[in-house]
Amino acid sequence: MLGTIIAAAAAPAAGLLGHRQLKRAAHAKRLRITTPNGIDESGFVRIGGIxxxxxxxGDDLCNPVILEIHGGPGASNLxxxxRTRDWERHFTIVRWDMRGxxxxxxxxxxxxQGEMSLKRxxxxxxxVTxxxxxxxAVEKVLLVANSFGSFLGLRLARSHPELYSAYVGTDQNINAGGRDHTAYHALADRLDKTGKYKELTALTAMGTDKSAWDLKQWSHYNKLLITSDLLTFNTMKTVVVSSLWSSPLHTLRELRTYMQGQTFSERVAPESTTIDEWAExxxxxxxxxxxxxxxxxxTPSESARRFFDDVTAPVKDFALIEDASHFAALRHPDRFLDLMLTKVRPLITRELISL
Incomplete structure (x- = not known):
């Protein structure tokens, strides 16, 4: 979804290979897990035929297990x-690179990659669960979904409560069967107020019906969302691009593949436009x-809040992360962890004890 803007922002860093190596080395040191009951394993598992x-x-296998459902589509959280190393001191984190x-x-x-669809x-x-x-050897895992992955996360939470101890959505996507145009109209207002009339004309020509957009229009819309908002653009540079560039878990070739995967996975995005979370x-x-x-x-907080208010659950809670746009949990991983430790972990720990 964001491959084009990432590539553009990363291009000036091509001459900073030495700096990249220093950052990667520091990150690799930070990522070391040396605790006696810790775990650090990764590799390919046969899932869905591929x-x-x-x-x-994680630092301690006795901690609750989180399964992350990443966004994009095609944007691995690895x-x-x-940035999220401290999370692993309190949770065992499972990160899965979806097909695509x-x-x-x-x-x-x-x-x-085989079939590319939300059902698949x-x-x-x-x-994976x-x-x-x-x-x-755990009965349930904690489901944490972000951005595009939260479509999938909500479906998993509804259909398989026996597998998950709780659901946590961040950058929570809420579609209403094409009825909610909050993000679109807010974008139009920003373009108008900043005098970007050429971009506003292009957006207006696209219309509010996302199901009618082609992939080029999807990509252009996402680029406008990023570039029209200073906080979002800053987050893309300082959090997303910086994390890509300095990842000790990825070679330069894999970073190119990462962006190619995002472009490839965009084909799944239009399918999400037909989702009506209230109907589901x-x-x-x-x-x-x-x-x-x-x-x-x-994914405007107003839309997420409207859905949250209508949710019935054994326990529910909603919190805003200040000074954050999209990628809120990754811009402020300490604040997200605090929410997880104060609101979520005590609840699921009690549940684990009672099993």
Whole structure:
């Protein structure tokens, strides 16, 4: 989804290979797990008929297990491991590169990804969950979904409450069957106020019906969202691009593959436009949390809040992360961790004890 803007922002860094190596070395040192009951393993697992990359990291296997459902589509969270290292002191973090994303895409390229659809990703996610439960000998895992992955996360939370101890959505996407145009109209207002009339004309010509957009229009819309908002653009540079460039877990070739996977995975995005979260269900049998960036222009907090207010769950909570747009949990990993430790972990720890 963001491959074009990432490539453009990363290009000036081509002459900074020495600096990259220093940053990678520092991050690699930070990522070392030396605790006696820790885990640091990664590799390909056969999921849905293809090899898919799964990373499992944490300082203590007695901690609750998080399964992350990354966004994009096609935007693996593995590059953010150094930023979220402190999470691993309190949780065992499972990061899965979906088909079409990251190392999974790099394994066989676009011809080896098989079916690309939300239904296929849902089935894959259930298989990954079962693999993690067996590998770590846990009854349930904590489901944490961000951005595009939160479409999938909500479906998993609804359909398989027996597998998950709670649901946490961040950069929470809420589609209403094409009825909610909050992000579109806010973008139009920003373009108008800043005098970007050429971009506003192009946006207006696209119309509000995202189901009618082609992939080029999707890409252009996402670029406008990023470049029209200073906080979002700053986050893209200082969090996303910086994490990509300095990842000790990826070679330069893999970074190119990462962006190619995002471009390839964009074909799944239009399918999400038909989702109506209210029609799919507002009743959840597991605790339900949304931790959203206060100024998110991609997935507005107002839309997430409207859905949250209609949710029925055993426990639910909503929190805004200040000074954050999209990628809120990654811009402020300390604040997100604090929310996880104060609101979520005590609840699921009590549940684990009672099992």
């Amino acid at each position: 090899d898919q990359w799964i990373s499992i990291r 590059v953010f491991a150094p 994303a990251g190392k999974t895409f790099g394994r066989t390229g676009q011809d080896g 990703l849902h089935r894959d996610a259930v298989e 079962q693999h993690v439960r067996a590998r770590l 269900g507002t009743v959840f049998q597991i605790p339900f949390f949304v931790f959203q960036g206060e100024h998110d222009v991609f």
